[in-house]
Structures are given as C-alpha cells and as structure tokens.
Amino acid sequence: MENCLDGYNNQICVVYLDDILVFAPTFDQHVENLRKVLKRLQLHGVKLKPSKCKLFQRQVRYLGRVVSEEGYKMDPAEIQPVLALKERTPTTVGELRQILGFLGYYRSYVANFSIRARPLYDLLGKSTKTMTKRIEWEKEEED
Secondary structure (H helix, E strand, O other), rough: OOOOOOOOOOOOOEEEEOEEEOOOOOOHHHHHHHHHHHHHHOOOOOOOOHOOOOOOEEEEEEEOEEEEEEEEEEHHHHHHHHHHHOEEEEEOOOHHHHHHHHHOOOHHHHHHHOOOOOOOHHHHHHHHOOOOOOOOOOOHHOO
C-alpha cells in the first residue's frame, strides 16, 4: 500500500499496512486529497470495502490512538488494559518482555518513561534469554 501511495504518504495521507488516513487543513482540500488517493488506488487496482471506509471524520481511532485536528491522544479503550497491569505481576522473562513491549508503544504518554521503566529493564537484564525463567521481584520493580 505504501508503494501504491508513494509521494502522498505523510504529505496528504498516512499509510500503515492496509489502513489509510487522508488529512487536510480544510474541507475542500480534504476532498481534493481524497480524490487523489482514490484515483491512485484505482490506478493500482486496489479495491476498497465501502463498509470499512469512514469518510469526513473529525476524529478517528488509529493504531491505539485517537487522532483529530488537535493532535493525537491515547485511545480511552486502551487505557483499561494498561491499568489492569497493576493487578497482574509478570512472573517470567517472557511475560515481562511482552508487557514492556506493550508499555513501550505508549511511552509518549508517560512522563519520564525510561526512568520509570529502568528497574524493569534492569530486571530483564539480570535474567537469561530463557523466556520461561522465573523473575524475582523486589520493592523497586513493584513501584
């Protein structure tokens, strides 16, 4: 899809796999950008499923974020799984890596993320590469 929209990506649209966001500062420009993108897709034989298309939205959910003219913020639907992590302490290296990957995606929403996550990364560093190795938690990691 990125090759198909080469020259447009990050100029009038954002492409991730098969998701395309078309954007513009004004409604008229948005219509023009949408025409350009649709024409290019047609030229490359890409077919769209109308039921999956959302046109002329002021705000959309995209890759775990809510994107609007004001910028982007964390999708409220994604906040609950993050909060639920407090209830479930990882017990193996594999579980900790999975959680750190999940949290790393949202690092831009957490002030001083690298400082706060450092004890967890340090804990991971103490462990072997074996995903099933048990983790021994201390007070610092719990906080």
